[in-house]
Amino acid sequence: MEREVASAHTASRDSTGWSGLARYIIAAALARTADGGAVVAIVLLVTTEGGGGSLAGLLGACITAPHLLGPFVARRIDLADDGRRIIAFACVLYSIALAAAVISYGQAPAVLTGLLLSISGGCGPLLTGGISSRLPAIAGRDQHSQRRAQGWDVATYGIGGTVGPSVVAAVSSWASPGLAALCLAVAAFGAAWLVMRLPYSAPEHGGDIRSVPGAWSTIALMAKDGPLRRTLYMTVLVAFSMAALPITAVHMTALLGIPAASAAAMTAAYGIGNLTGSVGVMLQPLRGSPDHLMSGLALCVVGGLFAVMISPTLSIAIATYWVAGIVNAFFFAATLAARTEYAPAKGRGQVFLWVAAMKITAGSAGTAAAGVMTGWDLRIPLVVGMGLIGCAVALSFIERCMERPRVA
Structure with missing residues (x-):
């Protein structure tokens, strides 16, 4: 055991700096590419x-809905002597279950395929929030380095x-959706190999595993702690609201009298905007309290949604989608900073996964709600989103005012 710990510390020293961050970026990108493309692959298959x-919708839900279960296994990260092993195991299990589901489809009952996809989905939060929980051990202790690294994470x-x-x-157009899904499985497997080569981070519990909070204790802590509570509900409401943009893009093409394929240009601009914003965070890391940053940047998100709503032409719509992506990336970086700086050390992994799971769920709910609301008017989901985020900002301001100590 002593030899394992010593070798882990040696690996940690060898993996710090840009080497460790580069491994993290590649591992996280591979894992999130697998998680981000799996639903599309299954639906196409x-x-x-x-x-x-x-x-197709039912099997797609089998891989997305279990993300909510992620926080209930997240405690394993905080309990483990080496949290990397838990995340790497999740990547391997995700890879095997996804590959098996693809192979089983059409050859076995759909129930079996759905079960295998559910196993993959249950591992999903560990590929997103779980990997992010490793970043503080890599980025360095000073706030500037942490926030610059969070820009890479957003990317x-x-x-x-x-x-x-x-x-x-x-890959689907060149070969088949099945092969595309298998490529994603290989990406997740590669992420597992890289995760085990990230810097070692000693457990915060110091051997006292009873001090590590459980899943419900963690959510209770987040509900009671002002900054963490605001991190959770602002992340959820912004994710819910921004999920309307791809749906809105499709309906905007009819309103603007342009080809339906133009919706792809808008959604692509939003994705490019996200990457642009993450580069901005890398070059100029966020400064100040994450709690205040989230509120200010959430108002910027409202501005981005409003700009999209009033876009009169395709070129302006593409530009506003790009801007919306940028401000969303900055907001996301602020939420990562909040999770890093406000989460208790002994429950950091669980806080990361709770927020990640709720964000994914909110995004799915936002997409479904936008699909319904755009049937009445394409502006409705944007107006609802702006209203929800505005209420969240107002509530956060009121909460902070109530938390300030009164001067005698």
């Missing part, structure tokens, strides 16, 4: 094999959300 839309999410579906589309 089902539809191209003659399956109905209901079956990996942008890469995953953009490259994942793009890889699926390209």
Whole structure:
């Protein structure tokens, strides 16, 4: 055991600095590419094999809905002597289950395919928030280095959300959706190998595992702690609201009298904006309290949604989608800073996964709600989103005022 710890510390010294950060970026990008493209691959697989839309939606839900279970296994990260092993195991399990699901489809009952996809989905939060929980051990102790590294982390999410579906589309058109899904499985497996080569981070519990909070204790802590509570509800409401943009883009093409394919240009501009914003955070890390930054940047997100809503032409719509992506990236970086700086050391992994799981769930709910609301008017989901974020900002301001100590 002593030899293992010594070798882990040696690996940590060898992996610090840019070497460790580079490994982190590649590992996170691979894992999030797999997670971001899996749903598209499964839906394409089902539809191209003659399956109905209901079956495609059901199997797609099998890989997204279990993300909510992630926080209940997150405690393993905080309990483990080496949290990297838990995350690497999740990447391997995700890879095997996804590959098995693809191979089983059409050869076995759909229930088995759904079960295998559910296993992959349960590992999903460990590929997103779980990997992010390793970043503080790599980025350095000073705030400037931490926040610059968080810019890289935001970029990996942008890469995953953009490259994942793009890889699926390209491989599906060249070969088949099944092969595309297998490529994603290989990416997740490669992420596992790199995760084990990240710097070692000693557990915060110091051998006293009873001091590590459980899943419900962690969510209770987040509900009671002002900054963490605000991090959670602002992340959820912004994710819910921004999820309307791809749906809105499709309906805007009809309003502007342009080809439906132009919606792809808008959504691509949003993805490029996310990457642009992450580069901005790298070059000029955020300064100040994450709590205040989230509120200010959430108002910028409202401005981005409003600009999209009033866009009169395609070129302006593309530009506003790009701006919306930029401000969303800055907001996301602020939430990562909040999770890093406000989460208790002994429950950091669980806080990261709770927020990640709720964000993914909110995004899915936002997409579904936008699909319904745009049936009435394409502006409704944007107006609702702006209203929700505005209420969250107002509530955060009121909470901070109430938390300030009164001067006698």
